Amino acid sequence: MNEADFAALNEHLEEVRPIFDAFCARHGLVYVNRKSLGRYPRIRIERPGEPTIWFDLWMEFNKDGQRFEQFRRDLPYELSAGASLVVQDGSKNGIRFDKCFQCFSGKPFDQVGAVLQGEMEKHLPTLEGWDAQYLKNNGEKVQLGT
Amino acid sequence: MWFWALAVWFGPTTAATTGFAVECDGNQAMIAYDAPSFSSFNYDSGAVLLAGGGSERSQRPDVHFTRFAKFLAAEGTAPNLMYHYTTASESSFANGLWEGSSVTDKLYTDAAQASQELGIPVSNKVIPIQNTGQFIPNAPSTVQRSFRFTGGGSDFINPQAVPPSQLFPAQPIGPH
Numbered sequence: 001m002n003e004a005d006f007a008a009l010n011e012h013l014e015e016v017r018p019i020f021d022a023f024c025a026r027h028g029l030v031y032v033n034r035k036s037l038g039r040y041p042r043i044r045i046e047r048p049g050e051p052t053i054w055f056d057l058w059m060e061f062n063k064d065g066q067r068f069e070q071f072r073r074d075l076p077y078e079l080s081a082g083a084s085l086v087v088q089d090g091s092k093n094g095i096r097f098d099k100c101f102q103c104f105s106g107k108p109f110d111q112v113g114a115v116l117q118g119e120m121e122k123h124l125p126t127l128e129g130w131d132a133q134y135l136k137n138n139g140e141k142v143q144l145g146t
Numbered sequence: 147m148w149f150w151a152l153a154v155w156f157g158p159t160t161a162a163t164t165g166f167a168v169e170c171d172g173n174q175a176m177i178a179y180d181a182p183s184f185s186s187f188n189y190d191s192g193a194v195l196l197a198g199g200g201s202e203r204s205q206r207p208d209v210h211f212t213r214f215a216k217f218l219a220a221e222g223t224a225p226n227l228m229y230h231y232t233t234a235s236e237s238s239f240a241n242g243l244w245e246g247s248s249v250t251d252k253l254y255t256d257a258a259q260a261s262q263e264l265g266i267p268v269s270n271k272v273i274p275i276q277n278t279g280q281f282i283p284n285a286p287s288t289v290q291r292s293f294r295f296t297g298g299g300s301d302f303i304n305p306q307a308v309p310p311s312q313l314f315p316a317q318p319i320g321p322h
Contacts, residue, residue: 001234003244004162011221032290033284033285033286035246035283035284036284036286036287036289036301037161038248038265038266041208044288044290050313054290055291056293058292061200061267065267065268066267078294079292080292080294082167082291084290084291084294093287093288093300096288096291096297096298098291098296100291100292100293100295101293102293106292129179140291140296141296142291142297142298144288144298145287145298145299145300
């Protein structure tokens with residue numbers, strides 16, 4: 001694939017972007033830097049804080065665990081949600097406590113627009129209920145960087 | 147740290163860059179050392195570093211490998227390399243690395259671990275890249291968590307395209 005192929009593979013995401021725009025405006029989330037998400041179709045929004053809460057919509061991989069290269073409207077999408085807390089522990093990048101869950105998976109892109117807003121609205125209160133101590137107690141601990 | 151990397155790439159008995167030999171047989175380069183030899187990298191006809199244009203095009207794999215070895219020797223114990231993990235064919239890198247590509251500063255030997263920490267499909271090769279300061283930390287500088295991937299790996303990005311002359315031969319990696 002070349003860069004134009006990746007751009008073409010991402011075009012369909014414009015169909016759901018207004019849903020994210022409205023949700024972000026309503027609840028104070030922002031788009032995550034697209035360059036940190038790779039070239040594969042994906043939208044991630046977050047509300048920075050302690051913890052940072054996020055929603056992540058991405059095109060899933062094929063049955064071999066590799067990327068799809070051409071868009072079809074029946075390709076599967078996953079929406080996940082979670083919260084992250086970075087704690088400085090004296091290491092270069094610190095450690096991160098993460099907790100997340102799937103909102104849906106394997107959903108054909110054609111059906112994503114119909115359920116996206118409802119899923120995010122449904123799960124936002126759960127994320128907002130997780131504070132820093134909850135994540136330290138219940139989150140997965142990841143050493144950041146090398 | 148780097149002796150570990152050398153051991154991974156060049157074999158457990160060969161830490162010095164002069165301790166191995168390279169043979170070229172058609173499009174395949176074999177790296178031999180004291181232990182049984184193994185195939186370290188394969189080039190198809192549109193090989194990454196051989197199809198880079200100009201003088202690069204005329205060079206054989208052993209030339210590149212020698213250049214890589216010399217580079218490692220010159221760097222002493224801490225070569226300044228970055229790594230791009232991929233499943234793309236090597237010919238995809240004939241013109242170097244696209245602007246805005248993700249690289250990391252860690253040499254993984256387990257593709258599954260790289261996949262988890264970098265949030266990418268399981269790679270089958272890693273491309274070492276000479277770090278000349280062309281990479282900057284991404285924002286954020288570590289890979290974020292998703293449902294599928296733990297993230298946590300260091301994430302750098304190149305604001306400008308990286309020329310093929312700064313890419314070294316791809317090295318195969320696989321899951322442990």
